[in-house]
Amino acid sequence: xxxxxGLTQARDLLQTREELLDSGYTPREIHSLVAxxxxxxxxxxxxxxxxxxxxxxxxxRHLLVVMAAHLNADPPGPVFWGPSAAVLLGLPLYRLxxxxxxxxxxxxxxxxxxxxxxxxxxxxxxxxxxxxxGLRCTSLDRTVLDLACTTSPGAALPAADAxxxxxxxxxxxxxxxxxADWHRRLSxxxxxxxxxxxxxxxxxxxxxxxxxxxxxxxxxxxxxxxLGFTGLELQPHVIGSxxxxxxxxxxxxxxxxxxxxxxxxxxxxPEVRSTRSAEDAVLAEKRREDDIRGVTGxxxxxxxxxxVRTPDALAARLQAFGxxxxx
Numbered sequence: 001x002x003x004x005x006g007l008t009q010a011r012d013l014l015q016t017r018e019e020l021l022d023s024g025y026t027p028r029e030i031h032s033l034v035a036x037x038x039x040x041x042x043x044x045x046x047x048x049x050x051x052x053x054x055x056x057x058x059x060x061r062h063l064l065v066v067m068a069a070h071l072n073a074d075p076p077g078p079v080f081w082g083p084s085a086a087v088l089l090g091l092p093l094y095r096l097x098x099x100x101x102x103x104x105x106x107x108x109x110x111x112x113x114x115x116x117x118x119x120x121x122x123x124x125x126x127x128x129x130x131x132x133x134g135l136r137c138t139s140l141d142r143t144v145l146d147l148a149c150t151t152s153p154g155a156a157l158p159a160a161d162a163x164x165x166x167x168x169x170x171x172x173x174x175x176x177x178x179x180a181d182w183h184r185r186l187s188x189x190x191x192x193x194x195x196x197x198x199x200x201x202x203x204x205x206x207x208x209x210x211x212x213x214x215x216x217x218x219x220x221x222x223x224x225x226x227l228g229f230t231g232l233e234l235q236p237h238v239i240g241s242x243x244x245x246x247x248x249x250x251x252x253x254x255x256x257x258x259x260x261x262x263x264x265x266x267x268x269x270p271e272v273r274s275t276r277s278a279e280d281a282v283l284a285e286k287r288r289e290d291d292i293r294g295v296t297g298x299x300x301x302x303x304x305x306x307x308v309r310t311p312d313a314l315a316a317r318l319q320a321f322g323x324x325x326x327x
Contacts, residue, residue, distance in 0.1 A: 005060045007088070007133045010067040015047050043068040043116070058097045063087040069101045069117060070135050077136060078103040079129060081120055082146050085137035086159055091144070094158040094215040096151065104138070122146075140166070145189050148201035156204050157222055158215035160186075165210035172235045172247040174210050183208070211235045216261040217249050219308045224250070226311040227325040240291040248292065255323045256298045263305065 005013070020030055020039075030047075033039035040053050046068035053061060066084045070077045082102040083093055105119045113119065128142040138146065144163045148156040168178035186205045190198060207225070211234045212218040224232060233251030236258070240246060250259035289300055301321035307313050315325055 002057045003055050003060070004057060005063060007063070007067065007135070010060070010063045011071075013048050013052055013064060014042065014068055014071070016045050017047070020047060043072055046071065059087050059093050062093065062098050065098075065101055065116075066135070069103075077134075078117070079106060079124065080104075080135065080137040081122070081124075082138075082143070082150060085143040086147060088132045088135055088137045089140055089143055091140075091147075091159040091162050092215045094155050094219065096155050141186060141189060145186065145193070145201060145205070148190075148204045149193065149195055149197035153200065153204055153222060154219050156201070157208065158212070158218040160204055160208035161210055161212040161218040162215075163210075164208050165212065167210075169210040172211065172213075172237070179210060182210075209234060213249070214261060214263050216263050216305055216308060220250070220259075220261045220303070220314065223308050223311045223314045227315055229325060238292050238296060240288075241295055242291075244288075244291065246288060246292055251298075252301075252323055257301050257321060257323050258292065258296075258298050259301045259303070259318075259323070261304070261308070262302050 017030065021027070025033070030039065034041055034047075038050050040048050040050050042048055042053075042064050048064055053064065056064075062083065066080055066087060070080075078101075080088055080102065081104045083096060083098045084102040086093060099116075100113065101117045103117055103119050104124050105121050106124060124138060124142070128139045129136060130139050137143070140163055144156075144160050147159050164179060164182050165174075167182055168175050183206065186208075187202070190202045190205055193201070207222075209221065212221065221232075221234070229252075231253060233253060235247045235249070236251040238246045238248065248258040249261050251257075252259060292298070293300065299321065301318055301323050303314060303317045307317040318324070
């Protein structure tokens with residue numbers, strides 16, 4: 001199962017050539033380890049063990065490259081932008097695997113790429129520069145807007161949802177005033193932009209909803225919208241027979257069906273599940289579903305990441321549970 005890391009872990013995973021030599025490796029052994037892909041050269045003089053690298057989600061892998069670029073730069077270091085700012089801010093990069101580090105050339109009008117670093121000549125106000133544990137990047141609002149303008153809706157929407165969730169959602173409940181303030185703030189930002197992709201960005205920012213708990217839920221909502229579903233309930237709340245509180249990803253009132261996106265981490269990632277083992281997680285989920293069905297009389301439809309790759313794939317999955325898109 002893939003894992004996530006933070007900035008401290010990224011720093012700790014990276015090793016310099018000098019550190020490898022001090023730990024007992026010879027220059028020939030280092031070269032051989034890199035050639036055999038047991039050791040990965042992230043950037044100049046920055047290495048990570050392949051097993052640790054391969055166990056990370058794409059966000060963690062990119063965070064390693066961003067950290068290495070920062071450590072190799074002269075102080076105060078570059079200002080990271082777009083996907084590279086997103087990983088510093090803890091935003092998801094759904095199905096994105098950046099092949100280069102993205103930075104901003106402050107005061108420049110034209111961008112350039114050198115040594116795997118894309119330097120963007122975009123205007124950044126001082127208010128949109130933030131420090132994340134010593135690394136500089138664009139602010140949360142600016143990063144969400146940049147992603148919405150430059151990436152696909154399937155990648156940008158999970159990031160926008162995550163940002164909105166951070167400021168407006170507590171225990172599955174979205175505060176309408178804080179959400180409205182976020183939408184208004186981002187709408188004003190987008191209205192002032194004239195760059196390519198801004199029309200799509202405006203729609204994404206308007207469609208964002210912080211109640212999505214996982215990127216797969218965000219993309220599910222996007223595909224359901226494309227299929228023509230309206231009147232969906234997001235995070236419907238159910239009280240179980242014993243007083244337990246449950247929140248479900250989606251409700252289809254017309255069909256009396258609850259819908260849930262099942263990310264693999266729900267059952268196998270210790271950081272996501274709250275029970276001791278994957279087996280316990282599966283049993284707990286079954287008891288939860290039985291309780292919800294018992295008190296509501298509604299059925300369940302479940303789908304996974306592979307089912308939200310296209311609208312048609314999700315439609316076929318839902319049809320298996322008797323849920324059909326509106327005519």
